[in-house]
Amino acid sequence: MIRNAGLVILILSLILSCKTGRNTQSSTAMKLKNTPKKEVVYQVFTRLFGNTNTTNKPWGTLAENGVGKFDDFSSLALKQIKDLGATYIWYTGVPHHAVITDYTAYGISNDDPDVVKGRAGSPYAVKDYYQVDPDMANDPAKRMQEFEALIKRSHDAGLKVIIDIVPNHVARKYESLNTPEGLIPFGKNDDTSVDYKRDNDFYYIPNTEFKIPEWQNGYLPLGGELSDALDNTFKESPAKWTGNGSRNAQPNQNDWYETVKINYGVWPDGGIDFEPLPQESAQWEIKEHQEFWTGKEVPASWVKFKDIALFWTNKGVDGFRFDMAEMVPVEFWSYMNSAIKIKNPDAFLLAEVYNPSLYREYIFKGKMDYLYDKVELYDTIKNIMQGHGSTDHIAPIVEHQKDIAVNMLHFLENHDEQRIASPEFAGNAEKGKPAMVVSTLLSSSPTMIYFGQELGEPASEDLGFGDPSRTSIFDYGSVPSVVRWVNDKKFDGGKSSTSELELRDFYKRLLNFSTQNSAITGEYADIHAHNRQNTEWYNDKVYSFVRWSDTEKLIVVTNFDAQDTFGFELQLPESIIKKWHLSNGKYQVIDQLYGNQEGELNVYEGKAELRVDIKPLQSFIFKVIQS
Incomplete structure (x- = not known):
């Protein structure tokens, strides 16, 4: 330990x-x-x-x-x-x-709606x-x-x-009737007289019975339906810790009251009963x-x-x-x-x-x-x-x-x-x-x-x-x-x-x-920051980046704004021009999402610009065509 x-x-x-x-x-x-x-x-x-x-x-x-x-x-x-x-x-x-649906005809025990969330x-x-x-x-x-x-x-x-x-x-009612022969269901061999033991599957609150949460804010299981099964009790003695870590025998309505927490060899005070990884x-x-x-x-x-x-x-x-x-x-x-x-x-x-x-x-x-x-x-x-x-x-x-x-x-x-x-x-x-x-x-x-x-x-x-x-x-x-x-x-x-x-x-x-597309598993570079600093009318409702592989070069531009169209000369940083081996000249670009938008990437004197007019909530995936 x-x-x-x-x-x-x-x-x-x-x-x-x-x-x-x-x-x-x-x-x-x-x-x-x-x-x-x-x-x-x-x-x-x-x-x-x-x-x-x-x-x-x-x-x-x-x-x-x-x-x-x-x-x-x-x-x-x-x-x-x-x-x-x-x-x-x-x-x-x-x-x-x-x-909650009754499947007892198939050897499945009924679950108690007091500790089941929802009807299903x-x-x-x-x-x-x-x-x-x-x-x-x-x-x-x-x-x-x-x-x-x-x-x-x-x-x-x-x-x-x-x-x-x-x-x-x-x-909370774990009942594995189908556990393969030779294996042991959760909790079957637990020592319930103690709160913790390394090989206990659950944490316990010894000598204390579980209580249903106090329902608040108008909530009632099954919407308040009258049912013999809804008796505001669930037999669990001793009570177990709740799934989200609550140690109260009566969990809160907002706790994961329908579940119980598994013990992984961690003491209640945080100590561990296993060898830590180096x-x-x-x-x-x-x-x-x-x-x-x-x-x-x-x-x-x-x-x-x-x-x-x-x-x-x-x-x-x-x-x-x-x-x-x-x-x-x-x-x-x-x-x-x-x-x-x-x-x-x-x-x-x-x-x-x-x-x-x-x-x-x-x-x-x-x-x-x-x-x-x-x-x-x-x-x-x-x-x-x-x-x-x-x-x-x-x-x-x-x-x-x-x-x-x-x-x-x-x-x-x-x-x-x-x-x-x-x-x-x-x-x-x-x-x-x-x-x-x-x-x-x-x-x-x-x-x-x-x-x-x-x-x-x-x-x-x-x-x-x-x-x-x-x-x-x-x-x-x-x-x-x-x-x-x-x-x-x-x-x-x-x-x-x-x-x-x-x-x-x-x-x-x-x-x-x-x-x-091979570029999506290839390289990535942000061009948003460069355009925020250098491109007029480009703003923080737009986002852009590039993806590329040996055979594909993509420029992705999106507009998150739901009302406004934006127009600007999108720029590629000089570092991307060099990595893409772009020479001075004009390169055709074609949108790959719908295929109905084309443009020209103009490369000159260490600069590269692409005119983009992008409508509200529109996106382009421009492929650069290199001959």
């Missing part, structure tokens, strides 16, 4: 990082992804995608509001997602989580990691076979498959990480989650999105991710980490392929889209992330965030266009879009527990723009509006261009 080891490790890390600087980490990043390939992740909330029932009653039951099925992802549907530009599909909400339940309160959600199966008795068939259909369509693993917490592990290859853990005793929860990840890897799952990864020690990630990568070197490992000071720890030591770029790029671009921010703030982020740029996944929507078209975000899906061009083309890191984003879904429905502006992940319902595009399972947009189809066409053009 090492008590207060975290402080010691932090001090040593700071000392060593000051000595080594960023060059070491930069070379490590290149080792991780030395031949980048642009990936596009299509995130879909699985139980909503194919549901064409438009009732959308608040707190509606499955029978009232309907539910999508694995089978709704037909070969035709998957082909359309692939044609949109996706290379991966992230099926969100697949592992069996706590639900949170996909991040997993009840059985070795089974899939019964809601999405035509025959719940064969739900695993139906999901395995979906994996195969996805692969046949040219899409790789990602699912969630939620390492920080599980459902600083040089940031430069290790995957095999060296695995060798480090070979023969060492690790907490029981580590082994359980490793077995879970390998179980799904063996089923053909190509990668994982790890929920709230920063709430779990980086050493665990070294242990589990190295095991996954030994089994599948090409596994796609994406983590939710919101603290920028931890990014490099989780990439280099934890062996994550990708992290959400939420706090820096997403938050900055959202601010610009809302009219509050300046494009001047983008380039410093790119510079700060230079050594890990390839590892930072970019997005504008996901299941946690507000929809672009919602009044609470931008109120207009068109405002996402320049943002998507910047987010997608800024680096070779993956781009992610959330189903319905390409149709301008505003998420205005009040389905119960979930709030409008975010498509609810807790309730039964459907997504209106997606229903129109699904068009009675024709998946052709036959009921979509003209504006929805035009927006989808924009996404299709942009995403496919990003995966097919």
Whole structure:
């Protein structure tokens, strides 16, 4: 046992990082992804995608509001997602989580609505990691076979498959009836007489019973429906810590009360019961990480989650999105991710980490392929889209992330965030266009879009527990723009509006261009700062940069302003002229997004200028034609 080891490790890390600087980490990043390939992740909330029932009653039951099925992802549907530009599909909400719908006929115990969020339940309160959600199966008795068939259909369509693993917490009533023989479900062998023990899976509050939160601000489970199951009690003795770390036997309504926190060998006071990684592990290859853990005793929860990840890897799952990864020690990630990568070197490992000071720890030591770029790029671009921010703030982020740029996944929507078209975000899906061009083309890191984003879904429905502006992940319902595009399972947009189809066409053009053009996995340089200083009428509502490879040279210009057209002589810095080997003369440029805009890049006496007249929310991807 090492008590207060975290402080010691932090001090040593700071000392060593000051000595080594960023060059070491930069070379490590290149080792991780030395031949980048642009990936596009299509995130879909699985139980909503194919549901064409438009009732959308608040707190509606499955029978009232309907539910999508694995089978709704037909070969035709998957082909359309692939044609949109996706290379991966992230099926969100697949592992069996706590639900209120009665499946006792299939040997599944009922869950208590007092500790379930919404009518359909949170996909991040997993009840059985070795089974899939019964809601999405035509025959719940064969739900695993139906999901395995979906994996195969996805692969046949040219899409790789990602699912969630939620390492920080599980459902308060975790009950893995499908744990393979020889493995042990979470909590089965715990010593509940103590608050902590290394091989306990949970933290306990000995001799104290769990209490339901005090409901406030008019909230009641199931919207206040009268139900025998809603008795304001849930038997849990002794009480466990709640998923977000609350140590109260009666968590707050705003705590993650439906979940319990997993113990990774971290004492309540912060001490650790595992060997810390040495600083040089940031430069290790995957095999060296695995060798480090070979023969060492690790907490029981580590082994359980490793077995879970390998179980799904063996089923053909190509990668994982790890929920709230920063709430779990980086050493665990070294242990589990190295095991996954030994089994599948090409596994796609994406983590939710919101603290920028931890990014490099989780990439280099934890062996994550990708992290959400939420706090820096997403938050900055959202601010610009809302009219509050300046494009001047983008380039410093790119510079700060230079050594890990390839590892930072970019997005504008996901299941946690507000929809672009919602009044609470931008109120207009068109405002996402320049943002998507910047987010997608800024680096070779993956781009992610959330189903319905390409149709301008505003998420205005009040389905119960979930709030409008975010498509609810807790309730039964459907997504209106997606229903129109699904068009009675024709998946052709036959009921979509003209504006929805035009927006989808924009996404299709942009995403496919990003995966097919060599410049997007080539070099990058900012030209925004140069133009801010030297170009008349160029302002901080516009953003520009260049991308290039040996065969392609691109100039990207976007206008975030929703009202004004801007005209200016865009300039390339002398350094770019030299790197591109441009001689004096005029070069034709052709927009690659829609192909209907041409111009001339005039190079003379160490200068290069391109006349740009850019309309509100317009973007150009100019290709320089060199004979």
